Amino acid sequence: MAAQSTEATIREYLLREFLEGEDPSELEDDTPLISSGILDSIATLKLVSFLEESFGITLAPHEADEEYLGSIASMAKLVREKLGSA
Amino acid sequence: MLHRYLAEAARRSPDRDAVVEPGAGKLSYAQLDALSDRVRDRLVQLGVRPGDRVGLWIPKSIDSVATLLGVLKCGAAYVPVDPTAPAERGGYILANCEVAAIVVEERFAAPLRTALGAFAAKPGWLVLPRTGGGAGLAAALDAADESAPAPAVATHASSPGDLAYILYTSGSTGKPKGVMLSHRAAIAFVEWCAATFEPRADDRFSSHAPFHFDLSIFDLYVPQTCGAAVVLVSEERGKEPVGLAQLIADERITIWYSAPSILTMLVQYGKLATHDYAALRMIFFAGEVFPVVHLRALSQLLPRPRYLNLYGPTETNVCTHYEVVLPVPDERSEPYPIGKVCAHLHGLVVDADGRPVAQGAEGELVIRGDNLLDGYWNLPERTAEAFLETQGARWYRTGDLVVEEPDGNLRYVGRRDRMVKRRGYRVELGEIEACLYRHPDVLEAAVIAKQDPAAGVKIEAHLATREGKRLGLVAVKQFCSQHLPVYMVPDTVKSHEQLPKTSTDKIDYQRLAKPE
Numbered sequence: 001m002a003a004q005s006t007e008a009t010i011r012e013y014l015l016r017e018f019l020e021g022e023d024p025s026e027l028e029d030d031t032p033l034i035s036s037g038i039l040d041s042i043a044t045l046k047l048v049s050f051l052e053e054s055f056g057i058t059l060a061p062h063e064a065d066e067e068y069l070g071s072i073a074s075m076a077k078l079v080r081e082k083l084g085s086a
Numbered sequence: 087m088l089h090r091y092l093a094e095a096a097r098r099s100p101d102r103d104a105v106v107e108p109g110a111g112k113l114s115y116a117q118l119d120a121l122s123d124r125v126r127d128r129l130v131q132l133g134v135r136p137g138d139r140v141g142l143w144i145p146k147s148i149d150s151v152a153t154l155l156g157v158l159k160c161g162a163a164y165v166p167v168d169p170t171a172p173a174e175r176g177g178y179i180l181a182n183c184e185v186a187a188i189v190v191e192e193r194f195a196a197p198l199r200t201a202l203g204a205f206a207a208k209p210g211w212l213v214l215p216r217t218g219g220g221a222g223l224a225a226a227l228d229a230a231d232e233s234a235p236a237p238a239v240a241t242h243a244s245s246p247g248d249l250a251y252i253l254y255t256s257g258s259t260g261k262p263k264g265v266m267l268s269h270r271a272a273i274a275f276v277e278w279c280a281a282t283f284e285p286r287a288d289d290r291f292s293s294h295a296p297f298h299f300d301l302s303i304f305d306l307y308v309p310q311t312c313g314a315a316v317v318l319v320s321e322e323r324g325k326e327p328v329g330l331a332q333l334i335a336d337e338r339i340t341i342w343y344s345a346p347s348i349l350t351m352l353v354q355y356g357k358l359a360t361h362d363y364a365a366l367r368m369i370f371f372a373g374e375v376f377p378v379v380h381l382r383a384l385s386q387l388l389p390r391p392r393y394l395n396l397y398g399p400t401e402t403n404v405c406t407h408y409e410v411v412l413p414v415p416d417e418r419s420e421p422y423p424i425g426k427v428c429a430h431l432h433g434l435v436v437d438a439d440g441r442p443v444a445q446g447a448e449g450e451l452v453i454r455g456d457n458l459l460d461g462y463w464n465l466p467e468r469t470a471e472a473f474l475e476t477q478g479a480r481w482y483r484t485g486d487l488v489v490e491e492p493d494g495n496l497r498y499v500g501r502r503d504r505m506v507k508r509r510g511y512r513v514e515l516g517e518i519e520a521c522l523y524r525h526p527d528v529l530e531a532a533v534i535a536k537q538d539p540a541a542g543v544k545i546e547a548h549l550a551t552r553e554g555k556r557l558g559l560v561a562v563k564q565f566c567s568q569h570l571p572v573y574m575v576p577d578t579v580k581s582h583e584q585l586p587k588t589s590t591d592k593i594d595y596q597r598l599a600k601p602e
Contacts, residue, residue, distance in 0.1 A: 020578050022559040031560060037567025037575040038560060041325035042347075042509075045355050061329050 006055070006076040013050050014072070018043050029073040034066045044069060051075065057082040087244040087269040089158040091276070091310035092119055099313035102287065106317045107148045108333055111219030115313065118152060121220055123238070124227050125156025129187055131236035132210030136161030136244070138186035139252060141209070143167045143176060143194050146296060146318050149214060149223035151306065153189050154251075154297065161242030162186065163249035165264070166297035169194060170321055171571040175262065177201025179254045183264050183463050185209050191217050246270035252463055253300055253400050255512045256574065258504060260520025264463030265400045272303055274456030275403040278430050279304060280311040282407070283341075283368065283394075289314040290337060290365070294324050294344040299510070300400040301372060304343055324348070327356035335361035341368045342391075345510025346376035347542065353383045363388055372396035372404065373510025374542070375421045375498065382414040389413075397424035397498070400512070401459040401472065401482050405431050406451075406496055423495040424488070431455035434481065435490055440474045448499055451488045452481035506535040506543050511573045513545070518576065521569045522547060522562070527555045530585045532593045533576065547576040548598050550584045557581070 004012075007029055015024055018038060033039045039047060048064050051057065057079060059068075068078045092115070095104065100116035113121065134140055140157040142164055144150045150166075157164040165183055167176040173194070180188060181202055187210040190198055195213050199206040212230065216222040230236065244250075250269045257263035285291075291309045293316050295301035309316045317337045323329050331352055334342065349371060352358055369384075369391045376395065385393060389412060398405035408425025427433035434442055435449035443449035452474050459482065461469035474481045487499040504515045515533040522531035530550040538544040551557050559579045566575045586594040 018577075019559050021580070023556075026558045026560040032564075035567070036560070036564040037572050038563050040572045040575070042351065044325075045327065045351065049355070061326055064326065 006079050007072050009054060010051075010072050010075050010079075013047075013054075014038075017046060017050075027072070029076075030071050032070060033072075034070050039069070051079060055079050055083065087158075087246070087248070088250050088272045088276075088307065089155060089241065089244070091307055092122070092155055093241070095310045095313045099287065102313050103315040104310070105148050105151050106290075106315055106337065107219055107320075108317065108323075108337060111148060111221070112315075113148055113152075113220055117220075118148075118155070121148075121152040121224065122155035122159060123241075124236075125153050125189075125223070126159035126241060127236040127238050128212060128227055128230055129156060129160050129162070129210070130239045131230075131234065132187045132212065134160045134162050134186045134210065136242050137248070138162040139165050139183045139249075141165045141167060141180040141183075141185040141188045141190075142297070143169055143180075143188065143190040143198055144214060144217050145169050145191065146293070146320055147217040147222075148220035148318070149217040150297060151316075151318070152220055152223055154306075158244070158250060159241040161244050161248065163251050163266075165252045165254070166302075167254075168296060168298050168571060172568055173197035173201040174569060175571065177203075177205075179262055179264070180209075181205040182261075183252055187212065189214065191215075191222070244269050246273070247460075249460065253298055255400050256505070256514040256517045258514040258516035260517050262517070263465055263468060266460040266463055267403075268460055271403070271457050271459065272307065274430060275303060276307045276311060278428055278457075279308045279404075282429070283308075285309065285312050285314055285341065287313045289340045291316045292319060292334070292339045292342045292344070293317065294319045294342075294348060295510075296321065299373075300398075300403050301343055301345070301510075303403060304370070327351050327354070331356035331358050331361055334366065335363055338365040339363075340365050341370070342366060343370040343372070343396075345373040346371045346380070347374065347509040349384055350377070350380040353380055353387065358384075358387045364390070366391045368392045368394060370394045370396055372398070374507040377542070378414060378418055378421055381410070381422070382416075382418075385410075385412050385414055395422055395425060398453075398457075399484055399486075402431075402453050402457045402484070404428060405433065405453045405455075405457060405484075408495060421498070423491060423497045425495050427453070427496075428455075428457075431457055432479075433496075434476075435488055435496075436474065436476070440476050445490055446492070448487055448489050450502055451484045451486050451496065452476075453484060454479050454481045458482050506545075508543055508545070508573045511571070513574050515545070518545065518547070518566065518570065518574055521566055521574075522549065524569070525557070525562075525565050527551045527557055530582075530593070532585050532595060532598055534595060534599050536599070544577045545574075546578045546580065546598075548580050548582055548585055550582045554583070 096115040096119035106112040254262040293305035393410040
């Protein structure tokens, strides 16, 4: 099985955990997640745990905000940077 | 009156820490008194008079604490607005209670002016370039003094019946409603807290709840009764469990008060075991049911402090209390009771007709005493509905259904209306429906709450749309978050051709609530 892209892994998680029943095509890589109310503060904590466990990275407290977690694209970028510099 | 606590603390212990803002600074009682005097003088210069309202749109900070105390010193009532909620909602609140002045941080001023529309020209404005440590407020006062000096005026000697603050909560008809609380009500609560829990001058209270939330009354004023300090937890820090746990330890918090969901968050994500909380001696929680599984976990990590469950709607502040005796038994899953009615208040459990029920039967809890609200701002009908006249007195109907246990403790059973609690916040499902109806594609909307063992309460929106247009969860969340605070945004959406109806052609909520 081909490795799934970082974006696809995150998208699947978001749909499963926070967007029950939503059509996957409605969640795009640049869909705003925090300003749009899709992720509240508790959801953000769960997401951080998921990112840390799935990708084997650690997020600093200041990274758990809109700049880094505001969209699938920005999360994937953060994950890649962390993995690249590891 | 309520601001007398500050005056007396400033006289008795001028050099003790009054308010601490981690990372930004702290003020002694004398300094806090002086800064709030300057706010008073400036607000009077801006035209604020006794009996007026003053809106606050500033993040939690020393600046906001000094501002609300300054408002009280004018004889006015403060109206704190959630700085994280949409400007439209805050604008509605400030225009609704016709504030005479608005104190706002500069970055929020433009969206607020837009939201206020024509009303924006009416109040006086005090715009803070920034907030944190009181410096932004001082800078704004300095700048205002340069263009128009504000002569020192006397602090207003408020009467017990004067309004001290208005706290807006979710309203079932689609607009937030303002709960009016008098000095008498605030003081009755603060005095009961001081007498019952005996805080000390060396205590360090947390201030986690935002100032538009009634938990803040405890955090702000109970420390002042004994010259203790309050440590402010910013909106950002309050949501970040690792940093929050660190703050509780570093700041040597002795008295913690928050919604249970915050404590649950600390247990699950806060890495609590990595710090020492030796100073912590009381943990208060209120606002919603604390799931026993999380309370047990917390008390195992932190076995030393006392655990106190406080209960009461904004309209009464705290009206019952219960102390949890540790350890929490392994087999217990039922939530702890809300306890007994506070000594200075009276409670009754009544049926739908307002008659007391037999001991042990389910009924609505009604409360009377000095803690009670005056009414809802400019909503005489809602105010009339909120009270029950019986036994020659006026009782506030909490809307909460309870049962009195044989030992005299009250057990919470549920609601008699469509209000639910989420993370301690009140959510009227009708307010979410009113928001959904504003969407151009929505024909019918019904919102229900489902109990979820993990999430507490899940909010489910049922929609029928125009020409069957698809309105997915992402779109609904985006739309709602423009109009509602984030804790009111639905968790799921279900589409229908049309919503199920009862025989009288009303939306059939019971059918919607049935598991599929």
